[in-house]
Amino acid sequence: MRRCHAIVPAAGVGKRMGAAIPKQYLPLAGRPVLEHTLACLLAEPRIAGIVVALGAEDAWWPTLQLGDRRRITRVEGGAERADSVMNALRALDGVADAEDWVLVHDAARPCLPRADLERLFCELADDPVGGLLAAPVRDTMKRAGDGPRVAATVDRSGLWHALTPQMFRFALLREALAAALAARVAITDEASAIEWFGLQPRLVEGSAANLKITRPEDLRLAEFFLTLP
Numbered sequence: 001m002r003r004c005h006a007i008v009p010a011a012g013v014g015k016r017m018g019a020a021i022p023k024q025y026l027p028l029a030g031r032p033v034l035e036h037t038l039a040c041l042l043a044e045p046r047i048a049g050i051v052v053a054l055g056a057e058d059a060w061w062p063t064l065q066l067g068d069r070r071r072i073t074r075v076e077g078g079a080e081r082a083d084s085v086m087n088a089l090r091a092l093d094g095v096a097d098a099e100d101w102v103l104v105h106d107a108a109r110p111c112l113p114r115a116d117l118e119r120l121f122c123e124l125a126d127d128p129v130g131g132l133l134a135a136p137v138r139d140t141m142k143r144a145g146d147g148p149r150v151a152a153t154v155d156r157s158g159l160w161h162a163l164t165p166q167m168f169r170f171a172l173l174r175e176a177l178a179a180a181l182a183a184r185v186a187i188t189d190e191a192s193a194i195e196w197f198g199l200q201p202r203l204v205e206g207s208a209a210n211l212k213i214t215r216p217e218d219l220r221l222a223e224f225f226l227t228l229p
């Protein structure tokens with residue numbers, strides 16, 4: 001498999017969490033959330049290095065206990081997640097070759113099962129586009145109308161929750177994301193930039209344990225998922 005570079009967007013403020021500090025620094029099973037996320041990626045030998053996008057006001061980064069900071073490069077994040085990822089991609093100019101893989105994983109997803117990361121690498125190894133971990137929707141889906149009233153039930157067949165990591169070739173992701181941002185397209189994940197560019201990312205089924213810590217109740221769930229093998 002071609003060399004792989006990881007990007008961890010960690011420059012959010014965690015508005016929906018409503019905590020006194022950004023959620024990626026909240027304690028989880030005795031360690032900050034971001035430490036768990038980075039430890040998982042640092043343990044993967046196929047990842048050559050990690051570019052972490054941090055908030056301009058981030059004063060917590062130096063407090064992290066990390067195994068190997070030499071494999072980690074820091075960049076300043078941007079206004080939106082996509083801007084943070086773009087800043088990290090620019091830091092790979094002159095480092096990553098065009099066909100190298102770039103794996104983007106949210107700082108707020110500390111429970112990534114190793115089996116899911118392995119499945120992503122295996123299923124995408126020779127894929128011409130790249131893809132993402134995703135989980136099929138299990139519930140009936142409703143679309144809200146005016147007020148808290150149902151406007152419609154949405155056919156859930158073929159609907160998936162996009163997770164991370166999402167993995168694409170460096171040149172393709174850099175060009176697609178830069179073009180989408182320049183066109184002011186709403187980009188909330190890397191796959192949507194690739195789709196806007198006219199390609200179809202591969203869906204690789206992943207575990208619902210790989211949740212994104214977003215609201216306070218997610219921390220207790222994450223603590224439980226970290227106990228699973």
Ligand SMILES: Nc1ccn([C@@H]2O[C@H](COP(=O)(O)OP(=O)(O)OP(=O)(O)O)[C@@H](O)[C@H]2O)c(=O)n1
Nearest residue numbers: 009010011012013014015016079080081107108
């Ligand atoms: N400008 C931003 C916004 C988000 N992120 C990162 O993108 C990931 C997923 O974003 P989200 O869950 O939305 O995090 P926040 O933006 O911090 O949450 P909120 O929307 O509640 O403020 C997080 O690891 C977050 O740190 C980022 O690097 N740069």
Ligand SMILES: C[C@](O)(CO)[C@H](O)COP(=O)(O)O
Nearest residue numbers: 081106162163164188189212
């Ligand atoms: C990228 C992502 O994790 C895919 O589900 C998610 O979109 C990031 O969270 P956000 O709230 O959209 O920034």
